[in-house]
Structures are given as C-alpha cells and as structure tokens.
Amino acid sequence: MAVSFSLRSSVLRRALSGAFYLHSQTPGAPAAATGLRCVSNAAPEQRKAAIIESTEEYRFVERLIPPSRIPAPPKHVGVTPSGWSPPADSPPPLPYMIRRSRMHNVPVYTDVTNGSRKLTLVRKVEGDIWALEKDVKQHLKEVTGEELPTQVNEVTMTLKVKGHFEKELKDWLVSKGF
Amino acid sequence: MLRFSFMVCGRGAAKRFASSFSGESTLPPNLLLPTNLVDPARLKRPPPPADCSLPVLRKCDAVIPAHLSPLQTWVETLEKQDSEPLGLTQLHPDVFAAPPRLDILYDVETWQRNFKRISYANTKVRSEVRGGGRKPWNQKGSGRARHGSIRSPIWRGGGVAHGPRGPNSYYYMLPMKVRVQGLKVALSSKMAQEYLHIVDSLNIPTPDSQYLLDLIRHRHWGESLLIVDVGEEFPENILQATANLKTVNIIPAIGLNVHSMLKHEAVVLTLETVKFLEDKLLWHDQRYTPLYPFKLPYSDFP
Numbered sequence: 001m002a003v004s005f006s007l008r009s010s011v012l013r014r015a016l017s018g019a020f021y022l023h024s025q026t027p028g029a030p031a032a033a034t035g036l037r038c039v040s041n042a043a044p045e046q047r048k049a050a051i052i053e054s055t056e057e058y059r060f061v062e063r064l065i066p067p068s069r070i071p072a073p074p075k076h077v078g079v080t081p082s083g084w085s086p087p088a089d090s091p092p093p094l095p096y097m098i099r100r101s102r103m104h105n106v107p108v109y110t111d112v113t114n115g116s117r118k119l120t121l122v123r124k125v126e127g128d129i130w131a132l133e134k135d136v137k138q139h140l141k142e143v144t145g146e147e148l149p150t151q152v153n154e155v156t157m158t159l160k161v162k163g164h165f166e167k168e169l170k171d172w173l174v175s176k177g178f
Numbered sequence: 179m180l181r182f183s184f185m186v187c188g189r190g191a192a193k194r195f196a197s198s199f200s201g202e203s204t205l206p207p208n209l210l211l212p213t214n215l216v217d218p219a220r221l222k223r224p225p226p227p228a229d230c231s232l233p234v235l236r237k238c239d240a241v242i243p244a245h246l247s248p249l250q251t252w253v254e255t256l257e258k259q260d261s262e263p264l265g266l267t268q269l270h271p272d273v274f275a276a277p278p279r280l281d282i283l284y285d286v287e288t289w290q291r292n293f294k295r296i297s298y299a300n301t302k303v304r305s306e307v308r309g310g311g312r313k314p315w316n317q318k319g320s321g322r323a324r325h326g327s328i329r330s331p332i333w334r335g336g337g338v339a340h341g342p343r344g345p346n347s348y349y350y351m352l353p354m355k356v357r358v359q360g361l362k363v364a365l366s367s368k369m370a371q372e373y374l375h376i377v378d379s380l381n382i383p384t385p386d387s388q389y390l391l392d393l394i395r396h397r398h399w400g401e402s403l404l405i406v407d408v409g410e411e412f413p414e415n416i417l418q419a420t421a422n423l424k425t426v427n428i429i430p431a432i433g434l435n436v437h438s439m440l441k442h443e444a445v446v447l448t449l450e451t452v453k454f455l456e457d458k459l460l461w462h463d464q465r466y467t468p469l470y471p472f473k474l475p476y477s478d479f480p
Contacts (some may be wrong), residue, residue: 062477065475065476065477066469066476066477067466067476067477067478068461068465068466068472068476068477068478068479069461069464069465069466069478070464070465070466089244090244091244091245097245099243102463102464102465126245126277155279155281157277
C-alpha cells in the first residue's frame with residue numbers, strides 16, 4: 001500500500017514536471033494542486049506513533065557536570081617532575097604537625113605589606129607551636145646565618161618569619177615528612 | 179518619698195542582716211549562681227574507657243587524618259529514665275575536637291544577630307519637617323537672632339541634624355568557611371564540656387512534657403536542651419512533649435546554628451544527625467572554590 005502510494009506520487013511529479021517550472025523548489029505544490037496530500041512519503045501508521053520518553057541519553061549531560069571535591073593525588077614515590085612531593089605515609093614523631101592545604105601543598109606563604117615588609121607565613125600548625133618556632137629559627141640560622149624575628153599566634157596557630165623564606169621552609173618541611 | 183524608698187529597701191535588709199549572724203552557713207536568699215559552675219552531680223559518668231565492652235554502633239565514614247584519633251562517646255536512649263548507655267560511637271576529630279576558637283564563635287554569633295537586623299528608626303530632616311519655608315523675620319532690624327527657617331535643627335520642633343535615616347540594613351555575610359568552622363567549634367565546645375549527648379533515636383514512651391523534664395533532671399543534663407534530628411518527620415510523642423516546653427526545643431539538622439547551641443545548655447544529637455553533620459561539615463575541607471553557586475547541581479555534592 002505504501003509502495004503504491006509513493007509510486008503514484010512520483011509518477012504524478014514526473015508528469016507535472018514539464019507543466020510547472022517551480023517543480024524543483026516546491027515538490028509538494030503540484031501534488032497539492034492535484035488534490036493529493038503528500039506531506040511526507042512515510043506511511044500513515046508511523047505518523048500516529050506514540051511519543052517515547054527516554055532518560056537514557058541524560059548520562060551525556062551527567063558526565064559533563066563537574067565534581068565538587070578535590071581528588072586525592074595518585075600514588076607517587078619521591079619527587080614528581082613538577083617538584084611536588086607527597087607527604088609521608090605516617091606523621092613524623094614530632095610534637096607538632098603541619099597539615100597539607102586542600103590542594104595537597106605545603107602551607108607556607110609569602111606576603112609583602114607596605115611595599116617593603118616581607119613576611120613568610122606558616123599556617124595549619126597543630127600541636128606544640130613553640131617547638132616548631134624553635135626548630136624554624138635554628139634551621140634558618142643554619143641556612144642564612146642570622147637570628148630572624150618570628151611571631152607566634154597561638155589562637156590561629158600560625159607562625160610568621162621576617163623575610164622571604166618560602167623555598168627554604170617548604171624544602172625543610174618536606175624533608176621532615178609533613 | 180524618702181520614707182517610702184527606705185521602707186522598700188529595708189524590707190529584705192533584716193533577713194539579709196540576720197543571715198550573717200546565723201551559726202551554720204546558709205545561702206543568702208538573693209544569691210544567683212552562674213549556670214556553668216561545675217556541678218559535682220554531673221560528673222557521675224566519665225567518658226568511655228578504652229576497654230569498654232559495649233559495641234561500637236557507628237564508625238566514622240570520612241577519612242580521619244593519620245595524626246588524630248576518633249573520639250568515642252556513649253550512645254544513650256530516651257526510652258527509660260534511668261537506662262544504661264546502649265553502646266559507643268566514634269566521632270570525627272575535625273568536627274567534634276576542633277581547636278576552641280572563641281573569636282570565631284563570637285564572630286558567628288554577632289553575625290547571626292546582626293545580619294537580619296533592619297533598623298526602622300527614621301527622623302525628619304529640616305527639609306522634611308512640615309513648614310519652615312519662609313524666613314521668620316527680616317535679617318536686620320528686629321533685634322532678634324538671624325534665622326532662615328523655623329524648622330532648622332537649633333529650633334524647637336525643627337528637624338534632626340544627624341539622626342537615623344532608616345530603614346537601615348546591617349546585612350553582611352561572613353565567609354562560608356568561617357561559618358562552617360563556627361559550627362565545628364561550637365560542637366567541639368559542647369563535646370569538651372560534656373554537654374553533648376548522642377542518642378540512638380527520639381522515641382519516647384509518652385507525649386508527656388514532665389517525662390522529658392524528669393529525664394533531664396535525673397541525668398543532670400542541664401537546664402535547657404536542644405534536640406537535633408535529621409529529616410522532616412519526627413516522632414509524634416517528642417513533638418507533643420516539647421511543644422509546650424520553653425527550655426527544651428527540637429530542630430531539624432539543617433537548622434543547627436551557633437546561637438541556638440550557645441543558648442541551650444545541652445545538645446542531643448541522634449546517630450543519623452552525627453552522620454549528616456560530619457558529611458556536610460567535612461565536605462568544606464576538601465571542596466573546590468565554587469565554579470557556579472552550590473545551589474546548582476554538582477556531580478558529588480554531599
């Protein structure tokens with residue numbers, strides 16, 4: 001039935017192609033002029049099919065939604081090519097502990113205030129912060145040769161050292177295993 | 179007038195005067211003891227020892243840092259007034275043993291008071307007060323001081339020069355992480371002062387308010403209690419019991435806030451509440467900065 005219908009429409013189109021110049025632009029027009037409805041060549045059963053809802057394809061949207069948690073870094077042994085090194089598996093046996101930041105970096109930061117005041121800040125300290133201050137002062141004396149003024153804030157558990165010593169303190173803390 | 183004030187002041191003076199002569203040490207009648215004095219009756223149950231035989235009902239789901247160990251507390255029940263604890267539970271140290279940052283507690287408490295405040299105080303300025311458009315008398319010749327309008331601030335009935343120009347909003351937002359840390363510090367403070375109690379569920383045998391009051395009095399929990407549970411549905415009995423009580427209040431876990439925790443002396447959490455709070459509060463320690471507001475969907479939002 002479908003085959004005969006499409007055959008009839010194609011035969012009609014070829015018959016009217018010479019008569020109407022606009023055949024190529026409006027193939028439906030000659031069929032409409034002859035009184036036949038030829039909206040599509042599909043069979044009438046398919047035009048009345050039910051709408052199917054599918055949520056299977058939503059996985060393509062779901063895999064685009066970003067995560068909110070920072071992932072744990074993959075297992076490395078030693079220093080990575082970028083210079084990052086993982087913390088030790090077990091915390092070092094010292095009276096203080098320095099946690100990593102949320103991006104798994106050592107929490108030592110430099111600051112410049114009033115244009116010329118240089119500070120190094122060690123954050124996220126837990127435990128005996130005065131022992132950390134003593135060790136930091138002793139290590140920087142070995143490295144630089146001078147006694148540097150430091151400030152301990154017991155409420156926020158941070159340590160400030162005068163001067164820029166980010167690299168030295170980071171290497172020292174990583175060597176300790178923090 | 180003076181005789182009346184002498185009578186009023188002298189009424190209690192005789193009683194107070196007499197107590198200084200009594201042999202035994204009677205407490206003066208107008209003595210107000212602070213509520214946070216350590217009551218020896220409250221120190222009856224020490225924290226669970228390491229070799230306790232009761233089962234551990236709940237372990238921490240989140241990863242605990244290697245240098246910290248989980249806290250252990252009793253899990254009690256509200257079914258009977260004088261029942262023994264059912265078991266133990268582990269609590270995450272970052273939530274329930276955070277360092278006691280009183281400055282953060284103060285900041286969060288003042289924020290909670292002030293960010294909702296809109297002061298509606300408003301006064302009229304000299305231009306808004308009715309009248310006062312015309313110069314009251316000539317500049318020169320009348321012998322009086324020179325004035326331009328009868329509603330200037332130096333005149334009686336005139337406008338206010340620097341008064342409140344409301345409505346005025348005191349809205350500000352503390353950083354999200356500060357508010358989260360405030361919750362952790364408040365929970366840790368309650369834990370450290372032994373005012374935090376974990377309960378398996380909120381089922382009580384009767385909807386009677388007196389039962390709850392007797393239970394609190396018997397267990398020496400304190401004079402006010404805050405009950406926290408996860409979910410929208412609560413057991414009917416406890417809702418009816420707390421409905422008419424002023425000092426015992428029940429809130430869902432999303433409504434937990436520093437002001438309520440400081441206002442109530444003791445806090446009761448269920449095991450599901452502990453899980454919910456640990457999930458939500460620890461997520462902030464390992465989350466990215468928001469790419470778009472957290473109200474919109476993320477793939478692993480807690």
